[in-house]
Amino acid sequence: MTDPQMFPQVVVLVAGTLTTVLGALAYVWKRDADRKLLDVQRQANDALQQAQQVTALTQAIARLADSWTRSDERASEERQRFSEVVVANTGAQNRLALAMEANVVNIEATSSAVRSLHEDMTRLKALVETLPDATADRVQAALAPLAARLDAVRADLAETRALLAGLPQAQL
Numbered sequence: 001m002t003d004p005q006m007f008p009q010v011v012v013l014v015a016g017t018l019t020t021v022l023g024a025l026a027y028v029w030k031r032d033a034d035r036k037l038l039d040v041q042r043q044a045n046d047a048l049q050q051a052q053q054v055t056a057l058t059q060a061i062a063r064l065a066d067s068w069t070r071s072d073e074r075a076s077e078e079r080q081r082f083s084e085v086v087v088a089n090t091g092a093q094n095r096l097a098l099a100m101e102a103n104v105v106n107i108e109a110t111s112s113a114v115r116s117l118h119e120d121m122t123r124l125k126a127l128v129e130t131l132p133d134a135t136a137d138r139v140q141a142a143l144a145p146l147a148a149r150l151d152a153v154r155a156d157l158a159e160t161r162a163l164l165a166g167l168p169q170a171q172l
Contacts, residue, residue, distance in 0.1 A: 100164070100167075103164075104164060107157060107160055107161065107164070110153075110157060111157050111161075114150065114153055114154050114157060117150055118150060118154065121143070121146070121147055121150060124143065125140070125143070128140055128143070
């Protein structure tokens with residue numbers, strides 16, 4: 001074969017080699033591009049998952065903050081109600097203390113009156129004993145229920161005093 005006849009064969013051989021090399025390069029470039037595309041897709045999926053997690057976390061934080069705010073509002077309302085109850089309770093305690101003081105004063109006045117009545121009854125009994133027997137018996141019979149009632153009132157007053165003495169001072 002001569003050189004001029006070989007030229008087309010060399011061109012075909014060079015073209016075939018060049019086509020093979022270019023095909024191989026194209027395959028390598030495509031494979032690299034596919035790998036890079038898969039990497040980019042993975043990164044995009046990871047970024048999407050992270051974004052979804054951040055969104056879910058943000059929503060959870062927002063719900064928690066909202067719940068916290070509502071809870072704080074409820075606690076504030078409860079504190080307000082408690083303050084109102086404390087004020088009302090203090091007023092009631094003050095009224096109770098005043099009433100108890102008034103009762104103590106009344107009990108002391110009643111005790112004094114009962115003591116005075118008892119002393120008067122003692123003097124009256126002594127006077128009745130100086131009367132004739134029939135008259136004395138009738139007067140003593142008439143005074144007996146009054147004396148029994150006076151003794152019952154004295155016992156009630158002693159019991160009330162003991163009860164008041166047993167109460168804590170905070171209740172008075």
